[in-house]
Amino acid sequence: MKIAQIQSRVYNDKKKNAEQLKLYLEKIKSERPDLVMLGEMFNCPYETKQFPLYAEEEGGETWKMLSHLAKEYGIYLAAGSVPEIAEGKIYNTAYVFDRNGKQIAKHRKAHLFDIQVEGGQHFKESEILTAGDKCTVFSTEFGKIGLCICFDFRFPELARMMVLRGAKMILVPAAFNMTTGPAHWDVMFRGRAVDNQCFVAGTSSARDTGASYVAWGHTLLVSPWGDVIEEMEGEEGYIIHDVDLKEADSIRRQLPLLSARRTDIYQSENGAEF
Numbered sequence: 191m192k193i194a195q196i197q198s199r200v201y202n203d204k205k206k207n208a209e210q211l212k213l214y215l216e217k218i219k220s221e222r223p224d225l226v227m228l229g230e231m232f233n234c235p236y237e238t239k240q241f242p243l244y245a246e247e248e249g250g251e252t253w254k255m256l257s258h259l260a261k262e263y264g265i266y267l268a269a270g271s272v273p274e275i276a277e278g279k280i281y282n283t284a285y286v287f288d289r290n291g292k293q294i295a296k297h298r299k300a301h302l303f304d305i306q307v308e309g310g311q312h313f314k315e316s317e318i319l320t321a322g323d324k325c326t327v328f329s330t331e332f333g334k335i336g337l338c339i340c341f342d343f344r345f346p347e348l349a350r351m352m353v354l355r356g357a358k359m360i361l362v363p364a365a366f367n368m369t370t371g372p373a374h375w376d377v378m379f380r381g382r383a384v385d386n387q388c389f390v391a392g393t394s395s396a397r398d399t400g401a402s403y404v405a406w407g408h409t410l411l412v413s414p415w416g417d418v419i420e421e422m423e424g425e426e427g428y429i430i431h432d433v434d435l436k437e438a439d440s441i442r443r444q445l446p447l448l449s450a451r452r453t454d455i456y457q458s459e460n461g462a463e464f
């Protein structure tokens with residue numbers, strides 16, 4: 191499976207973000223990607239007050255454009271995330287379209303990003319956003335793929351659940367920042383890949399030092415062995431790689447971690463499983 195990860199800039203103008211996406215798809219089409227992945231909030235500045243202004247319903251203008259592009263280019267399009275409005279609530283939502291433009295997955299960010307790092311990054315998504323409540327895995331001809339959004343990936347339980355549901359790769363549209371990026375981005379992606387023996391793809395927007403939230407960038411792809419296949423820095427651009435999801439099975443056979451789990455002892459004192 192050839193996966194392309196686009197680390198694009200986020201403009202204030204939704205149309206400009208759409209135009210930019212089309213230019214990238216045109217640019218990479220000769221490399222024949224199977225799956226193209228975008229970053230978190232790829233068409234909306236990452237600021238809580240902007241989310242309601244950019245939000246659209248499922249099936250809205252942006253959704254239609256994404257579905258159309260997936261079909262036009264014959265690709266799976268894991269379209270980063272966008273602000274979604276449904277019944278008056280706003281979600282941080284990731285859609286995936288198949289090669290015919292049909293929506294095959296939808297993940298609403300389940301863990302909202304509320305942090306206050308002393309002397310560093312502050313953010314409170316829960317001021318505006320409602321959390322989703324699902325673990326998301328979808329099927330392709332290459333194998334099953336899990337999907338979550340940025341802060342979701344900090345919770346190993348969710349990644350493990352996707353893997354228990356068959357995921358051989360996990361896609362994470364994300365936007366770490368200049369505080370938590372250098373501290374945790376690489377170790378988190380490599381750690382999840384090693385624990386779950388699966389590919390992980392983290393795709394960020396490009397770094398814009400003029401933005402109110404400065405993204406770390408560092409779009410990366412990690413193998414089931416924990417090797418960083420490629421990692422960008424903050425620049426605009428893309429990476430593209432051929433991966434064989436069967437490699438996850440091979441690593442799981444050679445180093446049988448998932449089958450050696452002792453779920454009988456993974457309980458807290460009151461008996462609750464985690």
Ligand SMILES: O=C(O)CCC(=O)C(=O)O
Pocket residue numbers: 230302303339340341342344364365366367370371
């Ligand atoms: O977990 C982090 O450090 C960053 C998370 C984030 O930026 C997000 O969830 O959007």
